[in-house]
Amino acid sequence: MKRKRIIKGSQMILSALEKEGVEVIFGFPGGAVLPLYDQLYDAPFNHILTRHEQAAVHAADSYARVTGKPGVVFATSGPGATNLVTGITNAYMDSVPLVLITGQVVRSLIGTDAFQEADITGITMPITKHNYLVKSIEELPTVMSEAFYIASTGRKGPVLIDVPKDIFDLEGPFQYEQKCHIHGYNPTYKGHIGQINRAVKAIRDAKKPVIFGGGGLIRSGASSVLGELAEKARIPVILSLMGLGAYPGDGELFLGMPGMHGCVTANYALTEADLIIGAGVRFDDRVTGKLDTFARQAKIIHIDIDPAEIGKNVMIDVPIVGDVRLILEELMQRLKPGNTAKWLKQIKTWQDQYPMPMGREDKVGKLRPQYVIRELSRLSDENTIVVTDVGQHQMWTAQHFVIRKPNTFITSGGLGTMGFGFPAAIGAKFAAPDSRVICITGDGGFQMNIQELATVVKNQVDLTIALINNSYLGMVRQWQEMFYDRRYSHTGLQDGPDFVNVAEAFGARALRASTEDEATEVIKQAFAMKGPVLIDFVVEKEENVYPMVAPNRAINDIIIGGDEQ
Amino acid sequence: MKHVLAIIVENKPGVLTRVSGLFSRRGFNIENIAVGETVTPGISRMTVTVEGNERTIEQVVKQLHKLINVIKVSNLASEPTVMRELMLIKVRAETGSRSDIQQIVETFRGKVVDVSPDSMIIEVTGNDEKLEAIKLLLQHFGIKEIVRTGKVALLRGSKVTRES
Ligand SMILES: Cc1ncc(C[n+]2csc(CCOP(=O)(O)OP(=O)(O)O)c2C)c(N)n1
Numbered sequence: 001m002k003r004k005r006i007i008k009g010s011q012m013i014l015s016a017l018e019k020e021g022v023e024v025i026f027g028f029p030g031g032a033v034l035p036l037y038d039q040l041y042d043a044p045f046n047h048i049l050t051r052h053e054q055a056a057v058h059a060a061d062s063y064a065r066v067t068g069k070p071g072v073v074f075a076t077s078g079p080g081a082t083n084l085v086t087g088i089t090n091a092y093m094d095s096v097p098l099v100l101i102t103g104q105v106v107r108s109l110i111g112t113d114a115f116q117e118a119d120i121t122g123i124t125m126p127i128t129k130h131n132y133l134v135k136s137i138e139e140l141p142t143v144m145s146e147a148f149y150i151a152s153t154g155r156k157g158p159v160l161i162d163v164p165k166d167i168f169d170l171e172g173p174f175q176y177e178q179k180c181h182i183h184g185y186n187p188t189y190k191g192h193i194g195q196i197n198r199a200v201k202a203i204r205d206a207k208k209p210v211i212f213g214g215g216g217l218i219r220s221g222a223s224s225v226l227g228e229l230a231e232k233a234r235i236p237v238i239l240s241l242m243g244l245g246a247y248p249g250d251g252e253l254f255l256g257m258p259g260m261h262g263c264v265t266a267n268y269a270l271t272e273a274d275l276i277i278g279a280g281v282r283f284d285d286r287v288t289g290k291l292d293t294f295a296r297q298a299k300i301i302h303i304d305i306d307p308a309e310i311g312k313n314v315m316i317d318v319p320i321v322g323d324v325r326l327i328l329e330e331l332m333q334r335l336k337p338g339n340t341a342k343w344l345k346q347i348k349t350w351q352d353q354y355p356m357p358m359g360r361e362d363k364v365g366k367l368r369p370q371y372v373i374r375e376l377s378r379l380s381d382e383n384t385i386v387v388t389d390v391g392q393h394q395m396w397t398a399q400h401f402v403i404r405k406p407n408t409f410i411t412s413g414g415l416g417t418m419g420f421g422f423p424a425a426i427g428a429k430f431a432a433p434d435s436r437v438i439c440i441t442g443d444g445g446f447q448m449n450i451q452e453l454a455t456v457v458k459n460q461v462d463l464t465i466a467l468i469n470n471s472y473l474g475m476v477r478q479w480q481e482m483f484y485d486r487r488y489s490h491t492g493l494q495d496g497p498d499f500v501n502v503a504e505a506f507g508a509r510a511l512r513a514s515t516e517d518e519a520t521e522v523i524k525q526a527f528a529m530k531g532p533v534l535i536d537f538v539v540e541k542e543e544n545v546y547p548m549v550a551p552n553r554a555i556n557d558i559i560i561g562g563d564e565q
Numbered sequence: 566m567k568h569v570l571a572i573i574v575e576n577k578p579g580v581l582t583r584v585s586g587l588f589s590r591r592g593f594n595i596e597n598i599a600v601g602e603t604v605t606p607g608i609s610r611m612t613v614t615v616e617g618n619e620r621t622i623e624q625v626v627k628q629l630h631k632l633i634n635v636i637k638v639s640n641l642a643s644e645p646t647v648m649r650e651l652m653l654i655k656v657r658a659e660t661g662s663r664s665d666i667q668q669i670v671e672t673f674r675g676k677v678v679d680v681s682p683d684s685m686i687i688e689v690t691g692n693d694e695k696l697e698a699i700k701l702l703l704q705h706f707g708i709k710e711i712v713r714t715g716k717v718a719l720l721r722g723s724k725v726t727r728e729s
Pocket residue numbers: 389390391392393394416417418419441442443444445446468470472473474475476
């Protein structure tokens with residue numbers, strides 16, 4: 001038998017991180033994690049000090065999306081831990097693997113409302129895939145390896161480990177084995193062959209099939225097989241917000257994103273299809289619209305690694321539980337070349353008839369936000385990583401930025417977290433230092449984590465912040481315009497700040513554009529610079545996102561572009 | 566329809582909160598719940614009665630499976646089971662009504678487990694119908710307090726709900 005090393009709890013944690021191949025940690029210190037940070041002082045990790053714990057989680061979340069490896073976060077007890085909550089929920093909703101380590105008050109004080117005590121395992125129970133409160137030094141190595149295993153397998157998700165301060169300093173035997181089995185946790189990867197054969201038959205019989213793919217395609221690395229399958233069977237591809245990048249945005253069979261702000265063609269195709277192959281999507285309400293009108297003509301095949309997603313929102317004809325890449329590979333082997341020419345022709349007529357609207361005609365030349373996104377896209381290469389915040393600019397990015405590769409479009413889908421974009425862009429840059437990173441954000445959301453300007457300046461993070469400054473909480477203003485009689489209750493942000501001044505005060509460079517000519521010019525300038533640059537795009541204030549499906553309407557009942565009327 | 570779920574769990578801290586939290590968070594109502602150890606050390610069994618249609622229950626079961634500490638979930642409603650619950654009833658019992666009460670208790674094969682000058686505690690075990698029936702009869706004398714354990718159930722015959 002191998003002799004076990006005797007080491008301290010804090011060393012165990014760092015050794016475990018090393019064994020798991022962790023390179024970057026995002027975090028923020030405090031009393032309860034002092035021993036851990038002391039150990040970190042000499043350790044070979046790149047620890048990024050964010051200026052708020054929420055930003056640390058978003059950065060780690062995005063780091064995980066780009067690399068496919070779990071993101072790691074450190075935070076202290078009490079307020080440090082509770083500051084993580086939004087970020088953890090965000091990762092949970094988008095199935096992102098994270099391992100979060102929080103300090104806790106010493107064991108003897110737990111349950112006494114001690115200074116900076118918060119029951120973070122209780123608080124995060126509904127928003128983590130699993131969590132742990134470490135009660136003894138002996139269990140620490142196992143907990144670490146289980147956390148990484150759970151976070152990064154099956155349907156991925158955040159796992160939190162709460163470590164009482166005294167445990168960091170206790171010594172115990174350490175032997176680390178990467179987990180590959182936990183009693184009661186057995187994700188299914190291989191699809192059921194009988195169901196796969198039923199799917200093959202359904203695809204063969206279909207006249208009007210569509211593939212509707214989501215974030216699962218990206219998490220499982222299914223892009224290339226998706227492309228091959230679509231091509232072989234000649235099936236058009238629709239991708240949810242989370243799925244963008246799984247199939248090239250300029251690919252021949254791509255119809256765009258469906259749903260509330262989706263492409264007309266994608267919505268029509270889902271409505272008219274006789275077969276929907278749902279691949280790693282969860283048929284979210286933003287996509288289905290009014291449920292009992294959704295895809296009434298279609299048989300639905302649903303492939304997902306999480307059995308609980310199948311049949312949750314829509315009735316499924318062929319359920320297949322498993323890893324979407326493996327299952328698409330099985331399907332690919334069994335499928336014969338298909339011919340859907342007639343259906344593709346129908347789709348083409350929709351595409352010609354309903355191009356993505358570019359904003360009001362009378363505003364051409366002034367600064368339309370859609371134009372800014374198109375220029376950013378045109379001047380970027382396919383490896384550029386686009387990270388968005390939440391709001392109108394997010395939808396315009398999804399509509400107008402051509403995303404060509406998986407993991408190059410990072411956005412907060414399930415939770416729709418304002419404040420996500422900027423810290424997430426930082427995480428993306430650490431994950432892919434050789435890729436250009438653009439953070440497309442709003443004047444509202446940027447202010448929710450604006451303090452991270454300090455982080456990017458300190459670390460000279462080479463990214464471009466494209467601030468779509470419309471002087472409004474634009475998305476909410478749009479709803480007020482459409483459904484609340486233009487009563488703009490508390491959505492105006494006309495009083496600044498001057499974002500160029502703010503960025504410069506932090507030590508970052510900043511540019512501004514107010515016309516379309518200027519926009520193109522400053523994008524070129526910014527892309528030529530190194531280090532963090534902010535561009536303040538002063539855009540049309542009351543531009544709306546179209547197309548739009550009003551809430552609880554059928555997705556083919558779509559407002560195509562209403563400003564002229 | 567009522568469903569009775571046997572949930573086999575690892576007996577780890579917080580496991581009850583994880584299970585009950587999942588029910589409330591997803592809007593499923595627990596009617597009753599009983600928890601205890603199994604023959605396997607470290608493994609507990611929860612018996613949960615929950616109301617819902619097939620689709621709701623399917624969702625409950627799938628969500629429960631996702632909890633790391635949950636090892637197995639079986640829906641006992643679809644199979645023949647022996648189902649029991651224990652109830653203690655404190656009933657008003659003046660000297661005049663004691664023998665009447667005693668008779669009811671005997672009919673239901675219950676037991677008088679405590680007697681005081683003006684009240685008795687009665688213990689009965691059975692299924693829902695039996696417990697409701699005796700409750701109804703005793704109401705007439707004045708029920709002061711009731712406590713129930715929640716249902717527990719085993720499959721009939723030699724079949725077992727596996728614990729691993
Ligand atoms: C944390 C949080 N608070 C509130 C909201 C609701 N919300 C969604 S979009 C939006 C407006 C965002 O404004 P801005 O960042 O300026 O982006 P724009 O829509 O103008 O592009 C708001 C308030 C949210 N999604 N997240």
